[in-house]
Amino acid sequence: MKVAVLxxxxxxxxxxxxxxxxxxxxxMRVYPARANKTYPGLHYxxxxxxxxxxxxxxxYIMENIESIEWLYDNPKPVFEPATFKEVMSISSNTDxxxxxxxxxxxxxxxxxxxxxxxxxxxxxxxxxxxxNTEDGVKIMEQLQLNPQDLPFLVVKSNNGxxxxx
Numbered sequence: 001m002k003v004a005v006l007x008x009x010x011x012x013x014x015x016x017x018x019x020x021x022x023x024x025x026x027x028m029r030v031y032p033a034r035a036n037k038t039y040p041g042l043h044y045x046x047x048x049x050x051x052x053x054x055x056x057x058x059x060y061i062m063e064n065i066e067s068i069e070w071l072y073d074n075p076k077p078v079f080e081p082a083t084f085k086e087v088m089s090i091s092s093n094t095d096x097x098x099x100x101x102x103x104x105x106x107x108x109x110x111x112x113x114x115x116x117x118x119x120x121x122x123x124x125x126x127x128x129x130x131x132n133t134e135d136g137v138k139i140m141e142q143l144q145l146n147p148q149d150l151p152f153l154v155v156k157s158n159n160g161x162x163x164x165x
Contacts, residue, residue: 028053030060033069058112077119079112082127084135087156088142096158097123103140103152106130110151 008017008025020029021040026048029041042060046052061068062079070076074096087101100118102111111128118124130136131150139145145152 030057032064032067054113055109058109058116061116062112072120074120074122074125077115078125078127079115081130081133081135084138084142086127087129087135087139087154096121096125098125098158099156100124100126101129101139101154101156102126103129103131103136103145103154104150106132108151 006013006017006022008014008022008027028044030044031039031041035041044053044056046056065076065079068076082101100114102114104111111126115126115128118126129139131140131147137147140147140152143152143154
């Protein structure tokens with residue numbers, strides 16, 4: 001994701017700021033790749049802190065992952081929660097060396113964030129397990145993990161060996 005800054009107080013930028021209807025600062029907008037010049041962008045109106053901005057961007061990416069141009073050799077990240085069958089399978093249906101399962105509650109952004117952070121890695125993929133779903137409960141029972149101690153990270157090699165961390 002690319003980030004740009006435009007200083008609307010600078011006289012040389014005032015025309016473009018007016019065209020973009022920037023009325024106050026800070027003003028943050030998200031533009032999809034190859035958006036036309038008339039597209040006003042998706043306007044972020046949330047709190048001005050890194051956590052809320054990051055969560056906004058993660059939600060945007062998750063909602064638009066299919067249309068986002070992916071420049072890496074490996075597949076796009078998967079945000080849907082992993083299933084019990086997937087986590088407990090002995091063999092892996094992927095070419096990556098390791099899969100890290102982040103087991104967390106439904107509101108957490110940790111797994112989503114880590115998924116994006118390592119999305120360009122070719123030997124590691126991250127999948128999210130939502131603890132309070134049927135599959136999440138079964139996974140935690142099978143791995144003997146206490147839901148009171150969330151979050152958990154379980155790393156699985158492509159030969160099926162689990163490494164709870």
